[in-house]
Amino acid sequence: MLGLRNDLQRYGIERMLETVPAVRKLRSHTDSLGAVRDTAAAAADILLLSVDEIDAEAVAGLGALGADGPKVLLLVDDEEDVDLARVTSVPSAGILAVGGLTAETLYDAFARVARGEVPIPPRLARRLLEPARTAAAARPLPRLTPREHQALGLLVDGMSNRMIGRRLAISEHGAKRLVANILAKLDCPNRTMAVAIALREGLYEQGAAARRTAGPGTAERATAVVADRMAPAG
Template sequence: MPPHRAALDAVATPSLNIVLSIRDDLQRYGLEGMLRSLREVADCHPFADLTSAVDAVRAPATDLLIVAPGGTDLDPDSVLHRVAAYGVRVLLLLPDLDSVDLNRVASLSGASLLCSEGLQVETLQQVLVAMGEGEVHIPAALTRALLQLAGRGLGDRQAAAPAPPRLTPREREALGHLVEGLSNKQIARRLHISEHGVKRLVASILAKLNCPNRTLATVRALREGLCAPVAAHPAGRPAQRSSPGGDVRPVPSATGQAVASSLTNGW
């Protein structure tokens, strides 16, 4: 067994109940087979149409909805947006990185992204493990493009409304950890509060920043210096996070000049 696969198998992760929505029969059968081969997956319910998949998501045991979006699936009034608004974790399966409509993908706040082109079972397993721990997966190449898109959008809004948002000290502290790339669970540990309390804080922050998701909020926080300083990492070295690809990337500080190429969160 390859060392990286053995390391993944050693991680204690919850079993996931997954609903799968893919129109293409061959792609759906292939991904279903990959999912059923993973020990992290307790059950998989495949559907050809999104409406039936969303109906199945209503079952309280569902942990994750995987969708290969097409047509009007990403429209603002689609059923996918409504189910995501209720807190269902969504993984968008994209055909390739070159054909991604960033504006439509970014509109689905909190969704993880994964490219289906050349997808390997090890990569799928890594993403599911991360999502099982409350993180959001975004490929590094798309993260850079999404941040550029976010910067352009924020620039337009800042020109129209330059007044800084009024954040409480607690919100500024939580925003600093959000900029670090921490999940809700990790922020809760740092602030010594419940994950539910962190969700309320994050919701308030996004509303005050007029940002639909954490990526946009991170960009605005770094541009405008909105978050409280984050405690230094032990030994004066910057905190680091291992990406699903295996390399280690620096986590940005509240006053940093760049955003990490892989953002995660637990929203």
């Protein structure tokens, strides 16, 4: 599902999506709210919206769709000037720069989302991380429970909520709650920022003992996962 007011951009992205093998059906709207409202009826898996066009009513509509709704990918025109408050106010599964979009980058983004990863342009990732660096320097790191340390390690290893639940022998809902607690304690709006903070502040290493009970994982692999997430798609 695509919701985009700019006719030229919408037409170009439609043509790209038509060549992506993973896209079986495509519907588009000239506004974000129309796309959100049509998502449930169309049973869309992915919803592409412009961060500059989405409004409060559309955000509320996304909230009404709940956890079973589509994965939202936000489109940004300018990674340097985009409103970060607006970006973090929309529940999304990733961010894509319109200027670098191709059929290949779209396919890569869909694949990353399916794996539980969060595609995001590197320059925008650095901007999103900067407030977290400042906040982390100004306050002590939160105390995580042993279970949260386990979940954080698996999150760093690139696992989705479902995979974390399987590894910890808990439900997907329980894993989602653990991840939500971690994001809240680290004051992070998304998984990518939580992973970066965990690696930078040594939380990954601190949880090594707890992680061993949930299966193997290495800091090297974790660093590679973050680098891959923040690398330009395609």
